[in-house]
Amino acid sequence: MPTQATENYLKALYSLHLKNPEISLTELGQRLGVSKPTVNEMIKRLEKEGWVMYERYKPISLTEEGKKMAALVIRKHRLSEMFLSDIMGFGWEEVHQIAEQIEHLKSDIFFDRMDEMLGFPTSDPHGSPIPDREGNMIKNNYKTLSQIKEGETVELKALRSSDKEFLMYLNKKEISLGVEIKVNNIEVFDNSFTVSYGEQVNVVLSQAVAAKLLVEVIK
Amino acid sequence: MPTQATENYLKALYSLHLKNPEISLTELGQRLGVSKPTVNEMIKRLEKEGWVMYERYKPISLTEEGKKMAALVIRKHRLSEMFLSDIMGFGWEEVHQIAEQIEHLKSDIFFDRMDEMLGFPTSDPHGSPIPDREGNMIKNNYKTLSQIKEGETVELKALRSSDKEFLMYLNKKEISLGVEIKVNNIEVFDNSFTVSYGEQVNVVLSQAVAAKLLVEVIK
């Protein structure tokens, strides 16, 4: 059974591998906030345990086992977030930190019960997909708001970040999942978006924000 | 912040100290399933960190800090049990094992929210008292059923064990907290009890079982 550290390495590897299946030791270290020699040592352990493939000086890649295990940890994380939000009433800006700990609990019945109470959800409070029991994750290919053209209307489906500060910013702006956003204007010089949604008219969203909002065009 | 191992040592020390404030290294080791040298080393660490008082060859005792910390871990454990039982619908025989892990989560808001959702309970699904936020625990002085005289009627208030096998035995016998038990007969030679409760008439409970049922005389 994987240790907590192992699970955290696998999660990090999983999310890095989605962008690029060839993962460097350095970027993994940065992601996890540990030194390169630590990653180097740890990766050898993970290799010995069958989670990753690794040869010295070559990039790291996940084995099928590793991918599955990672997805199952992500599953536990996202189910926990959903539970904290929908059952316990926490705000979407609070759930990540707590789920970060809950995800390491070893109890299938506990997570199965969560799943059941939630009605077998397929996405978490930030719109990210919840892998199934076998570790299969649906990948939604939403666009970012920053890719949308003037005049189009979109629905907010998910977020690219679960960062607390970002989520609190969205709270302040009264932006939540499902909201319909109309792009009124795009400034050429800074790519900032002027949008309307709900009760809000002509709100300005920076390029940084627009790039973190995952949307689907509705008209 | 205490590690998980530290929290487990403190919990064990706390429950041992209730019977005898002078705790031996050996019994602590047995309770935790670790060797004497391991306990010896660990106790030195706990002493350095201010959780216990210790001098070589002398019995171990908890400091005030240690007692409070232990009680707070027990609080988290029992709140978790209550949550698993009342909110998530687990049986009282399932909750201990899961709570054993949840108790180590570091998140005050998480346990506060549990507490709130449960309506600030004062005891867990096995009738054990839940310490308050300051670490104060009420000690109930219930009698065991084995101390009750023939003809008396008692109410089952708590259990002396949260052992899964024991709880499943109680389930089978349809014995739950709050049930009124009338002692019909006590066998002299083996101290077994013949009792009636609910729909059940003249059920025989062994001395071993009777000693684990904590009751209050009602008539």
Place this chain on the structure above:
DNA sequence: TTTATTTGTTAGGTTACCCTAACTTTATAT
């Protein structure tokens, strides 16, 4: 293509837990 930079590795340490084997101290029993 040689240099500079980035990336990865080695060597040597640390802390928190855990172990067995062997020994010493304290407590118990005769």
Place this chain on the structure above:
DNA sequence: ATATAAAGTTAGGGTAACCTAACAAATAAA
């Protein structure tokens, strides 16, 4: 009161994570 048993300690090891400093290999730039 001495022998024996129980309790506690020391010595020596192990693993999983972490670290810094110094060096080597691979990649990118001049």
